[in-house]
Amino acid sequence: MAAISKKAFAALLQIGVHLGALLPLLWLFYAINAGHLGGDPVVELIHYLGMGTIRLLLLTLLVSPLAKSLNFGQLNRLRRPLGLWCFVWASLHFSTWLALDLGLDWSLIGEELVKRTYILLGFTAWLILLALAITSIPALLRKMGKNWKKLHGLLYVAVLLACWHFWWSVKSGWIEPAIYLAVALLLLVWRRASVKRWIKSWRY
Amino acid sequence: MLIKTPARSALGEIQTTPEAAYVSRRSVIRGLGAGLGGLLLSGSASGLDLFAADKKEAAGEAPRKPLDFSPQRPVPDLVLTPEAKVTNHNNFYEFGTGKTDPAQNSQGLKTEPWTLTVEGEVEKPGTVDVWKLMHDIGLEERIYRMRCVEAWSMVIPWVGFELGKFLQRFQPTSRAKYVAFQTLYDPEQMPGQRNRYIGGGVDYPYVEGLRIDEAMHPLTILSVGLYGKTLPPQNGAPIRLVVPWKYGFKGIKSIVKIKLVEKMPPTSWNKLAPNEYGFYANVNPDVDHPRWSQASERFIGPGGVFAVKRQPTLPFNGYGEEVASLYKNMDLRKFY
Numbered sequence A: 001m002a003a004i005s006k007k008a009f010a011a012l013l014q015i016g017v018h019l020g021a022l023l024p025l026l027w028l029f030y031a032i033n034a035g036h037l038g039g040d041p042v043v044e045l046i047h048y049l050g051m052g053t054i055r056l057l058l059l060t061l062l063v064s065p066l067a068k069s070l071n072f073g074q075l076n077r078l079r080r081p082l083g084l085w086c087f088v089w090a091s092l093h094f095s096t097w098l099a100l101d102l103g104l105d106w107s108l109i110g111e112e113l114v115k116r117t118y119i120l121l122g123f124t125a126w127l128i129l130l131a132l133a134i135t136s137i138p139a140l141l142r143k144m145g146k147n148w149k150k151l152h153g154l155l156y157v158a159v160l161l162a163c164w165h166f167w168w169s170v171k172s173g174w175i176e177p178a179i180y181l182a183v184a185l186l187l188l189v190w191r192r193a194s195v196k197r198w199i200k201s202w203r204y
Numbered sequence B: 001m002l003i004k005t006p007a008r009s010a011l012g013e014i015q016t017t018p019e020a021a022y023v024s025r026r027s028v029i030r031g032l033g034a035g036l037g038g039l040l041l042s043g044s045a046s047g048l049d050l051f052a053a054d055k056k057e058a059a060g061e062a063p064r065k066p067l068d069f070s071p072q073r074p075v076p077d078l079v080l081t082p083e084a085k086v087t088n089h090n091n092f093y094e095f096g097t098g099k100t101d102p103a104q105n106s107q108g109l110k111t112e113p114w115t116l117t118v119e120g121e122v123e124k125p126g127t128v129d130v131w132k133l134m135h136d137i138g139l140e141e142r143i144y145r146m147r148c149v150e151a152w153s154m155v156i157p158w159v160g161f162e163l164g165k166f167l168q169r170f171q172p173t174s175r176a177k178y179v180a181f182q183t184l185y186d187p188e189q190m191p192g193q194r195n196r197y198i199g200g201g202v203d204y205p206y207v208e209g210l211r212i213d214e215a216m217h218p219l220t221i222l223s224v225g226l227y228g229k230t231l232p233p234q235n236g237a238p239i240r241l242v243v244p245w246k247y248g249f250k251g252i253k254s255i256v257k258i259k260l261v262e263k264m265p266p267t268s269w270n271k272l273a274p275n276e277y278g279f280y281a282n283v284n285p286d287v288d289h290p291r292w293s294q295a296s297e298r299f300i301g302p303g304g305v306f307a308v309k310r311q312p313t314l315p316f317n318g319y320g321e322e323v324a325s326l327y328k329n330m331d332l333r334k335f336y
Helices: A003-034 A041-069 A073-101 A106-115 A117-134 A138-144 A146-152 A154-169 A175-190 A192-201 B028-040 B046-055 B101-105 B130-136 B163-168 B212-216 B268-272 B320-327
Strands: B115-120 B126-129 B139-147 B152-162 B178-183 B207-211 B221-226 B240-242 B255-261 B296-299 B310-312
Touching: A003 A041, A003 A073, A041 A073, A041 A154, A041 A175, A073 A117, A106 A117, A117 A146, A117 A154, A138 A146, A146 A154, A146 A192, A154 A175, A175 A192, B115 B130, B126 B130, B130 B221, B139 B221, B139 B240, B152 B163, B163 B212, B163 B221, B178 B212, B207 B212, B212 B320
Parallel strands: B115 B255, B152 B296
Antiparallel strands: B115 B126, B139 B152, B152 B221, B178 B207, B178 B255, B221 B240, B296 B310
């Protein structure tokens, strides 16, 4: 592929990422109004947004090693929009739980956060995504220098926490969460050199 | 009347959302799990979509027949969960673990004819034709709260009869200390029994049990209908157990066998996760599930997605006056 068309292709993919992350949300909005979410739409909403977040996180992890192995550096442009969409989906997932499941009952929310390990895991993952989203502003990226990479490596932790959160939240049936966790681990193994470098960066 | 109705003004408010909005049964939700994944991940996680395709079963809604029954006087403090929500939000893992899976995958279940066998510690074991039973036994309406162990709740107008009265016909012996129930085992008809992934890892057939005094309690019913008509398959057609002071998973569906026994029988969820689901499974706001609080519940009532109703969970689901005496001198933290 010629360099110029690669660039155009990457731009197309970027549009695809935006549409791919936005359209399901629009569909969800329609589905709520049309009653397509079954007898208890709240739970379906929470699960849909949660699963979407995990899939987006895995997709985000896929980009760098794929760009490297395809020798297609332009692909890396997808990382920022994908990461931000992860944050948007995770925030919707979290706020749906807060507002529609727990009805913004703050004492109950506080209790659940502390007492339920799987909720704490998800919350921690969301805090990481929040920090990464805030620091994705280009000006901050330049300002933070080396520390930016150090911070953004926390995405690895967030992905694992998200899978763990999923695993512990299901009533039964570990197969599906196990598949997601396996995919996450495979993606981390694929980029093991970067993961190692990132871990080392915390040693001093 | 047997229903205890604590003052709970929170339940009285009715949001109006057109009934038609809920009624679309074969909802698009089937694709939900795969939705974004399909768009974004057509490569790496497509194995899951294969499973999703496997979950799909024939559509076409099972017909429901009107029943003859003596209606219950209206309970002013209880707001009914709309029928469409009762029949589209089910846990019936034999037809998939998603809440709308049972409504979608169970419509082909052959419920006629259906026989129910009563055996074990009884003088007169026997097998009854459930459809004949429905006409003979004298049905009554029972408007009960239903509290799921997953911390959501409904109010459902069941139609059925007292399990105790039914069991008396078979003359339980003095050795009958427990009652064991069993759901139909038919992997041909029940995709969850064919495939561990669809069935949520439950060891089938689904089995449940009650202590004999629980089974004989007048609140415990075998239900054959809801909202005045026979049960749809997803709610456990043609006959299911309803024990209103216990978590919903005790309400075993599509029962084919009842056996009176001397020893405590195994129960499906207890086998799967003994530290999370006990034999008794009495609704108890003071004993949390290891992974979530049981102190409150989300009531699924009329209204749309923003009509959230969090309400405190009541001991024995509000039926303590009638049933608490069954458990005196028992440590309910230990026997959860």
